Amino acid sequence: xxxxxxxxxAVTGLGAVSSLGTGIEAFTAAVREGRSGIxxxxxxxxxxxxxxxxGEVHGFRPQDHLERLPAEKWGRSSQxxxxxxxxxxxxxxWDTDALSAARAGSAMGTTNGEAxxxxxxxxxxxAQGIGGIDGDLxxxxxxxxxxxxxxxxxxxxxxxxTFGTACSASNYAIxxxxxxxxxxxxxxxxxGGADAVNRATHAGFHRLGxxxxxxxxxFDEDRGGIMTAEGGAALVLESWxxxxxxxxxIYAEVLGYGLTCDAKHPTQPDRDGIAECIRRAxxxxxxxxxxxxxVCAHGTGTAANDSTEVAAVREVFGDRIPPISSxxxxxxxxMGAASGFGALACCAxxxxxxLPPTATVRSVxxxxxxxxxxxPGRARPARPRIVENHGFAFGGxxxxxxxxxPE
Amino acid sequence: MxxxxxxxxxxxxxxxVLSAAGVGGxxxxxxxxxxxxxxxxxxxQALDGQPAPPGVRLLPVPDFEPREHxxxxxxxxxxxxxxxxxxxxxxxxxxxxxxxxxxxxxxxxVVLGTSTGSAxxxxxxxxxxxxxxxxxxxxxxxxxxxxxxxxxxxxxxxxSFTGLNASLAGGQISALSxxxxxxxxxLTGRAARLLTGGVEELSAHTAWAWQRGxxxxxxxxxxxxxxxxxxxxxxxxxxxxxxxxxxELAACEVAFTPLDEGPHAVAAALARCVEDALRAGGxxxxxxxxxxxxxSSGPGWSAVExxxxxxxLAGHEPEVLRVQDVLGETYSASGALQLAALLAHxxxxxxxxxxxxxxxxxxxxxxxxxxxxxxxxxxxxxxx
Numbered sequence: 166x167x168x169x170x171x172x173x174x175a176v177t178g179l180g181a182v183s184s185l186g187t188g189i190e191a192f193t194a195a196v197r198e199g200r201s202g203i204x205x206x207x208x209x210x211x212x213x214x215x216x217x218x219x220g221e222v223h224g225f226r227p228q229d230h231l232e233r234l235p236a237e238k239w240g241r242s243s244q245x246x247x248x249x250x251x252x253x254x255x256x257x258x259w260d261t262d263a264l265s266a267a268r269a270g271s272a273m274g275t276t277n278g279e280a281x282x283x284x285x286x287x288x289x290x291x292a293q294g295i296g297g298i299d300g301d302l303x304x305x306x307x308x309x310x311x312x313x314x315x316x317x318x319x320x321x322x323x324x325x326x327t328f329g330t331a332c333s334a335s336n337y338a339i340x341x342x343x344x345x346x347x348x349x350x351x352x353x354x355x356x357g358g359a360d361a362v363n364r365a366t367h368a369g370f371h372r373l374g375x376x377x378x379x380x381x382x383x384f385d386e387d388r389g390g391i392m393t394a395e396g397g398a399a400l401v402l403e404s405w406x407x408x409x410x411x412x413x414x415i416y417a418e419v420l421g422y423g424l425t426c427d428a429k430h431p432t433q434p435d436r437d438g439i440a441e442c443i444r445r446a447x448x449x450x451x452x453x454x455x456x457x458x459x460v461c462a463h464g465t466g467t468a469a470n471d472s473t474e475v476a477a478v479r480e481v482f483g484d485r486i487p488p489i490s491s492x493x494x495x496x497x498x499x500m501g502a503a504s505g506f507g508a509l510a511c512c513a514x515x516x517x518x519x520l521p522p523t524a525t526v527r528s529v530x531x532x533x534x535x536x537x538x539x540x541p542g543r544a545r546p547a548r549p550r551i552v553e554n555h556g557f558a559f560g561g562x563x564x565x566x567x568x569x570x571p572e
Numbered sequence: 573m574x575x576x577x578x579x580x581x582x583x584x585x586x587x588x589v590l591s592a593a594g595v596g597g598x599x600x601x602x603x604x605x606x607x608x609x610x611x612x613x614x615x616x617q618a619l620d621g622q623p624a625p626p627g628v629r630l631l632p633v634p635d636f637e638p639r640e641h642x643x644x645x646x647x648x649x650x651x652x653x654x655x656x657x658x659x660x661x662x663x664x665x666x667x668x669x670x671x672x673x674x675x676x677x678x679x680x681x682v683v684l685g686t687s688t689g690s691a692x693x694x695x696x697x698x699x700x701x702x703x704x705x706x707x708x709x710x711x712x713x714x715x716x717x718x719x720x721x722x723x724x725x726x727x728x729x730x731x732s733f734t735g736l737n738a739s740l741a742g743g744q745i746s747a748l749s750x751x752x753x754x755x756x757x758x759l760t761g762r763a764a765r766l767l768t769g770g771v772e773e774l775s776a777h778t779a780w781a782w783q784r785g786x787x788x789x790x791x792x793x794x795x796x797x798x799x800x801x802x803x804x805x806x807x808x809x810x811x812x813x814x815x816x817x818x819x820e821l822a823a824c825e826v827a828f829t830p831l832d833e834g835p836h837a838v839a840a841a842l843a844r845c846v847e848d849a850l851r852a853g854g855x856x857x858x859x860x861x862x863x864x865x866x867x868s869s870g871p872g873w874s875a876v877e878x879x880x881x882x883x884x885l886a887g888h889e890p891e892v893l894r895v896q897d898v899l900g901e902t903y904s905a906s907g908a909l910q911l912a913a914l915l916a917h918x919x920x921x922x923x924x925x926x927x928x929x930x931x932x933x934x935x936x937x938x939x940x941x942x943x944x945x946x947x948x949x950x951x952x953x954x955x956x
Contacts, residue, residue: 213707233830270828276719278688278741286781287698295622295776300784304940307687308720308741313941316828322841325828325943326749329686329720329739337738341753344760365694368701369715371708424762426681426737428728431716438734441678559716560725562737 178257178401199524220394220497240279243314245397246359270323274334274358275501278308333556335505336564340422357399360500383491394497398505421450427561439477450567458549464491504556588663591797592631597916622776625783651690657723681735685746685770692775747907748945769800770908795900799908822853842880866937
């Protein structure tokens with residue numbers, strides 16, 4: 166592939182709707198302090214579950230953030246996506262009309278789409294029979310509504326692509342937006358992801374024995390598993406020239422990305438597939454392992470993820486592993502939004518100069534090997550130059566995005 | 573700039589399709605041409621004991637038996653969405669003159685359009701959580717089947733395809749979204765070969781959702797199916813002579829218009845997609861010999877699509893394959909079934925008009941949410 170004529174891609178706006186706060190300032194402050202967004206489940210009746218905590222967004226009022234989207238006609242995941250996108254666009258300083266007139270679109274990732282609509286439809290099915298479901302609600306259940314909500318809210322006329330690549334979907338979306346801008350097919354792309362806490366996801370992970378009782382503790386020898394969580398994450402990606410000519414703040418540069426599929430097991434991660442994904446991401450970004458200053462881990466907090474992810478990182482990085490931490494220790498697992506939140510944390514870290522912490526780790530699991538720096542407790546002041554954002558998923562779908570400090 | 577230079581050429585080298593017409597492109601094109609479908613079971617197999625909604629014609633893939641194509645093992649936990657996609661992929665690979673060698677699997681991937689994954693699997697998993705003795709006593713084997721990427725990942729697992737593996741949700745334009753994504757990924761060197769398509773299953777859950785939503789138009793008919801295409805770059809780096817190409821995907825454009833701007837704005841957006849696709853592919857309106865139409869089922873949507881197309885084609889009136897009139901609303905699979913019908917139309921040996929017109933074909937689609945898409949295909953000279 167010719168490198169000629171390819172454009173640089175800047176991240177100029179960040180938007181978060183999360184259990185740690187709404188807006189990138191609140192989100193970043195919480196990450197730096199190592200705060201927890203985990204609370205008792207209130208979005209569905211958790212009676213009968215043994216583990217009943219999750220990372221829910223409490224008191225979310227979409228109308229406080231949206232300017233155009235009629236929130237009552239859209240599902241919760243779409244509301245998260247549209248609100249995060251609106252916040253990101255404001256953060257980027259884009260005028261709404263100018264953005265609408267630009268060659269701009271969206272790429273948003275999700276694991277469960279509008280799961281809350283399915284949850285409500287199932288309750289109607291059980292109560293009134295399959296003929297008793299609400300047609301308007303059914304029309305809101307399609308996952309493609311998530312990117313459509315972003316385009317509708319922002320008046321974007323480019324494409325509205327929803328990626329259903331499960332828990333690596335936001336990185337798929339960021340990668341796609343990067344390619345479109347780099348090649349000149351688009352000038353601005355809103356990229357990120359959204360998902361909502363729901364009964365089916367919680368039950369499924371619960372059945373697999375993968376849900377932690379109190380907190381998510383990645384890399385800890387007494388880890389208990391994941392925390393199901395929710396939220397919306399959005400990044401404004403635009404061509405470097407556009408960002409510079411607008412005089413925009415540039416948080417980070419998207420350097421490249423890598424994608425692989427393990428093609429081995431429906432739920433278990435695979436060291437070789439992840440290691441190859443890291444290598445592809447490095448190659449695409451034109452960086453060597455020694456250049457990488459920080460890894461924002463997939464870090465779900467299960468034993469299988471921790472051991473596989475760290476083994477893959479060791480395979481590629483050899484003796485010198487960069488600091489590697491998991492923001493899921495604070496947020497929980499926001500599913501399709503997870504690597505979007507990872508990207509937000511990476512951009513904030515590059516711009517402000519810190520390493521996000523693994524807030525909940527107490528004693529690092531010795532089985533993960535020596536010299537594992539998972540940034541315990543609170544953020545650490547640092548000046549990372551190149552960082553790596555991991556996203557892995559059921560189905561063996563791996564996606565890794567490389568981000569660099571703007572220079 | 574011509575879009576047919578080697579650096580921007582993406583070839584379709586094989587395809588597999590399942591629809592209410594049965595298995596394969598020949599059956600599909602024959603049904604689209606004649607308007608006649610094989611005698612079905614009125615959806616009994618797909619409904620699986622649930623009642624049918626009144627007033628909706630159900631058009632399932634007749635006698636769908638995944639075992640006949642996939643073998644007996646490991647199918648129990650797979651949804652109809654997943655097996656429809658797997659079988660279409662299997663048929664697509666079976667048609668290749670030269671199946672993928674082990675060394676190519678790292679650069680081979682899967683890109684599927686699906687808007688909800690299996691709605692039935694999702695709803696039934698929720699149901700299990702409500703009715704089980706404990707809410708978490710759900711079936712662990714069925715859990716991965718809730719996800720939108722289940723079909724694509726199963727295709728990859730079956731063939732050890734470790735290249736990129738994307739699932740795109742786009743409502744009616746899902747398959748065009750997948751084609752666009754795949755075309756981009758091939759041209760940027762992120763894969764050398766991609767199995768790309770769309771899938772939609774029929775179930776009581778989807779049938780009632782459509783019926784209650786009232787979005788199926790005046791003659792409600794709901795279908796299902798899947799079509800998967802083998803897509804490759806012209807030069808895949810293996811030094812193989814390009815051959816066996818059915819068509820070139822010259823361009824694929826998708827766009828969006830907020831619905832509150834009205835149907836005229838949606839039609840204008842589709843017109844822009846078609847114009848952009850023609851420009852990118854280096855074709856004129858008069859080059860288009862055939863259009864494979866989506867004519868989405870909602871009241872007025874087919875008129876919106878026709879208006880957008882007319883505007884872009886500036887008075888030129890090519891032949892139109894009305895795929896949905898025959899197959900019913902096939903939602904996420906629709907664009908893929910339209911493309912399959914177009915390829916089958918060309919394979920059927922429809923004569924090319926003098927001067928090279930009719931060498932180009934167009935697939936158009938309009939969603940219910942303001943999304944629009946157009947794919948521009950060029951018939952391979954070897955085909956005609």
